[in-house]
Structures are given as C-alpha cells and as structure tokens.
Amino acid sequence: MSSYKNHELGKSISSKIENPHSDARMPVASFTRLTGSGRSAIAVLMLQGEGAEPIIQRCFKPANHVPFKEGQIRYGLWIGTEPEATGDSETQAQSTEQPAESVVITPLPDQTFEIHCHGGPAAVARIEADLRACRATSASAASGSKPSEHSLLIREAETVLMKCNTPRTAGIAMDQVRGALLDWAKKWRTSVTPATIPEFRAELEPLLSTAATTVRLAEPFRVVLTGPPNVGKSSLLNALVGFDRSITLDMAGTTRDVLHANTVIAGLPIQFSDTAGIRDHAAVETIEREGIRQAQLAAGNADLLLLVCEPLPEGGFSKIALPSPEIxxxxxxxxxDQQLQFRQLPDHLDDRFDVGTNALTGEGLAELMVTIGTRLGKNLPDAGTPALLNERQWKIMNQSSLADSPEQISELLGHLIGHNHG
Structure with missing residues (x-):
C-alpha cells in the first residue's frame, strides 16, 4: 500500500495515484528547479501538472492535516517514496536510511506546488530522485512558468532567494521571483496618469516603508541585549538560543566582548548579541570600559533592543540608559521570581515592562520569543505582495515617490524593470 495512505493524507485523492513502482501510468507531472544550481541556503523546486498533488500527498508529511489552500505555506517533512512491501529486505533497508528532509510546500494555482528545501546538493538531489520515482519528468527552467525569466528584477530576486536562510524570508523573495514586483511595475508603467498619481503613491508607500527590512532579507535581524551589569543578560541569551553561548557569573563586568548567537524565531533569522553591562565609566577599568563602548555601538546598530533590568532589594529596579528612540x-x-521576594510588584507587570522572565527556570521565555517575532515581523510585507530587494530598487522607488509627472514615473519604472540592462 502507498505510504501516503498509511499516513492518512489526501484521502480524497487516494484513488488517483498508483504505486510508483508498478507499471500503471500515473497522472502527468513535471518539475524544475527555480533557484540556480550549486549550493545555497534554500532551494526551490516547482512541481506542476495533474499528478502534482498526488505526488505531494505521497512524499510530504505535513505538520498538521489542514487541507491545502492556494498561497498558504505548509511546513512538514519530505518522507519521499517507499518501496512496495515485496519482501526485498535489502531495498527496504536502504529506503529507511534516507532521513526525512524539513521542507515547506506552497500550493499555487493550476495544479502547481513549490517545494522549498535546504539548498545543499544532497537534499535537492534526494527530492528530485523521489519526484522521478513518482514518474514526474524533469523540465528545463526555461519551460517553467516563471514570469520573464530574463528580466533584471527576476534575476535580482533569484540572487536574494539563494541567500535567504529561512522559509519566511525566502517566501518574500520567492514572491518577487514569481513576478510580484515586476507585474506591479509593468502595470503602473503603462497606466499612470496625472489623475492616478495619488493612487500610485499610495501603493508605493508600503514598499518604501518595508524597504529597510526587505533589502536585507539575506541578513539576520540584529537583536541586542543591553542593560546594567549582572541583571542576567548572558543567562537570558543562553536560554533563548538553547545552549551556553555566554559565560555567566555573579560579578559585574564578566562579559567584555560582544558575543553573538544565531537562531530562528517565528521564521525569522536572528542574531542575538550579548553585550557588556553598562554602568558609570568612572567606576570601571580600561578593559571593561572598552566593552561598554562596544556594547553601545552594537545597540546603535540593532534592529531590536532587549532592555534588561532586575528588581532591587532596596526597592525599585536597576536603571536602564535608554538609547535612541528610533530603535x-x-x-x-x-x-x-524576586518580585514577591522584594514585595515590589503584584503577580503582574506594571506598564514599565513588556515581558517578565526568569532565565534560570524558563518562565516568560515563550512570551518573550513570541513578542520578539511580532515586533520584528511588523515591518515585513504581506505574502504575495511586491517588495524591494536591494539598494538599486529602493533608490529608484524613492525617486519615483518624488516624481510629479506620469512621464517621469513611467521612465523610472522602466529603469526599475531593467529595460536598460541586458
């Protein structure tokens, strides 16, 4: 029996697919790799045709059994094909040696699916082999459904896509590979008039407001822990990333250098930075003073600051030197846990704090991670919408926001599309 039946997936289509090792003819399906060849962080394959959904149902084990919806990404494992139970123990043993691959599946219109996987050659080759085993044929990229493959915007989006480290950021780049920005620019290049300039600017505003984030999709978000010495910043970092990245000691000045640790929260690549405790320069030695200077520099370049403090036995809280309000x-x-011990606060926080944590017991860490993901994700575009992916695009669109004639806007959109590029 086919493995997708054993997993009780896609019961509605169970009659459509035959065992891939039988001679029965399966529905037609073809696949192509949308990202370039070679090693990359994430690879994307497109599978389309009448047989695409049965193959996905057979090879993909989703994290939940919610029915597929167009444009809705689904996380799960690529379990691949399994040989028919013929008693061939050697073949069956070989099949169990293949570990499941973490993948993201995106259903698209017209019986099309995108498969997002690790960009290493082995992961891509394994998935392609499974697709061939299910009788899907390989098609060249030129025959796929990518819009205007030779467009500069598409090539730029593919470059960014290959460098993205998480499915969420790759999804934004993939929307542009599919033509979200290209289609938007083409529409306005031929339709802008004096009367529609306000509407054009209204549609342009979200692109510009998210550009500071979308032009760095291949880079992690910088989250910096800052605050006074000995408030538990290093312990908090260790708890957030799940291993001991920073040394912890009940002594001010333990952290001298800026220590980094990478992780993923809410689908976003994040680089946490643990910095030296900031206190009065007059009371510290030269080495610690340099650590404080580095901490202040890191805080100034952060996408999000975690301002960490603790309750004090004598009442009140350790002071935080507030950085620029623009961050x-x-x-x-x-x-x-010291709140009740010092009888300072009731069981809930007052409005001076966003989250309460205990790095040693894990209390409040889940809420902190959700809040971090929410704060950083606010400045990302919605799925399927256009986005600016590099400084060239951002500069041209800034210029177009200031243009006051349809001719100027149309010319700038032509530059954006790349009509002057090969």
Missing amino acids: RQLRVLNKI
Whole structure:
C-alpha cells in the first residue's frame, strides 16, 4: 500500500495515484528547479501538472492535516517514496536510511506546488530522485512558468532567494521571483496618469516603508541585549538560543566582548548579541570600559533592543540608559521570581515592562520569543505582495515617490524593470 495512505493524507485523492513502482501510468507531472544550481541556503523546486498533488500527498508529511489552500505555506517533512512491501529486505533497508528532509510546500494555482528545501546538493538531489520515482519528468527552467525569466528584477530576486536562510524570508523573495514586483511595475508603467498619481503613491508607500527590512532579507535581524551589569543578560541569551553561548557569573563586568548567537524565531533569522553591562565609566577599568563602548555601538546598530533590568532589594529596579528612540525596544524585567521576594510588584507587570522572565527556570521565555517575532515581523510585507530587494530598487522607488509627472514615473519604472540592462 502507498505510504501516503498509511499516513492518512489526501484521502480524497487516494484513488488517483498508483504505486510508483508498478507499471500503471500515473497522472502527468513535471518539475524544475527555480533557484540556480550549486549550493545555497534554500532551494526551490516547482512541481506542476495533474499528478502534482498526488505526488505531494505521497512524499510530504505535513505538520498538521489542514487541507491545502492556494498561497498558504505548509511546513512538514519530505518522507519521499517507499518501496512496495515485496519482501526485498535489502531495498527496504536502504529506503529507511534516507532521513526525512524539513521542507515547506506552497500550493499555487493550476495544479502547481513549490517545494522549498535546504539548498545543499544532497537534499535537492534526494527530492528530485523521489519526484522521478513518482514518474514526474524533469523540465528545463526555461519551460517553467516563471514570469520573464530574463528580466533584471527576476534575476535580482533569484540572487536574494539563494541567500535567504529561512522559509519566511525566502517566501518574500520567492514572491518577487514569481513576478510580484515586476507585474506591479509593468502595470503602473503603462497606466499612470496625472489623475492616478495619488493612487500610485499610495501603493508605493508600503514598499518604501518595508524597504529597510526587505533589502536585507539575506541578513539576520540584529537583536541586542543591553542593560546594567549582572541583571542576567548572558543567562537570558543562553536560554533563548538553547545552549551556553555566554559565560555567566555573579560579578559585574564578566562579559567584555560582544558575543553573538544565531537562531530562528517565528521564521525569522536572528542574531542575538550579548553585550557588556553598562554602568558609570568612572567606576570601571580600561578593559571593561572598552566593552561598554562596544556594547553601545552594537545597540546603535540593532534592529531590536532587549532592555534588561532586575528588581532591587532596596526597592525599585536597576536603571536602564535608554538609547535612541528610533530603535525598536523591548523592555524585559528579568529575575521576576524576586518580585514577591522584594514585595515590589503584584503577580503582574506594571506598564514599565513588556515581558517578565526568569532565565534560570524558563518562565516568560515563550512570551518573550513570541513578542520578539511580532515586533520584528511588523515591518515585513504581506505574502504575495511586491517588495524591494536591494539598494538599486529602493533608490529608484524613492525617486519615483518624488516624481510629479506620469512621464517621469513611467521612465523610472522602466529603469526599475531593467529595460536598460541586458
């Protein structure tokens, strides 16, 4: 029996697919790799045709059994094909040696699916082999359904896509590979008039407001932990990333250098930075003073600051030197177990703090991670919408926002599309 039946997936189509090792003819399907050849962070394959959905149902084990919906990404495991139970123990043993691959599947219109997987050659080759085993044929990229493959915007989007490290950021780049920005630019290039310039600017505003984030999709978000010495910043970092990245010691000045650790929260690549505790320069030695200077530099370049403090035995809380208000901030009260001990706060936080945590017990960490993902994700475009992916695109669109004639806007959109490029 086919493995997708054993997993109770796609019961509605179970009659459509035959065992791939039988001689029965399966519905037609073809696949192509949308990202370039060679090693990359993420690879994307497109599978389309009448047989695409049965193959997905057979090879993909989703994290939940919610029915597929167009444009809705689905996380899960690529379990591949399994040989028919023929008693061939050697073949069956070989099949179990293949570990499941973490993948993201995106259903699209016209019986089309995108398969997002690790960009290493082995992962891509394994999935392509499974597709061939299910009688899908390989098609060249030129025969796929990518819009205007030779367009500069598409090539730029493919370059960014190959460097993305998570499915969420890759999805934004993939929307542009599919032509979200290209189609938007073409529409306005031929339709803008004096009367529609306000509408054009209204549609352009979301692209410009998210550009500071979308032009760095291949880079992690910088989240910096800052605050006074000995408030538990290093312990909090270790708890967030799940391993001991920073040394912890109940002594001010333990952290001297800026320590980094990468992780993923809410589908976003994040680089946490643990910095030296900031206190009065007059009371510290030269080495610690340099650590404080580096901490302040890191804070100034952050996408999000975690301002960490703790309750004090004598009452009140350790002081935080507030950085520029232009940097997004999350106020964290660590060591919340001391609240009741010092009889300072009731069981809930006051409005001076966003999240309360106990790095040693894990209390509040889940809420902190959700809040971090929410704060950083606010400045990302919606799925399927156009986005600016590099400085060239951003500069041209800034110029077009200031243009006051349809002719100027049309010319700038032509530059965006790349009509002057080969």
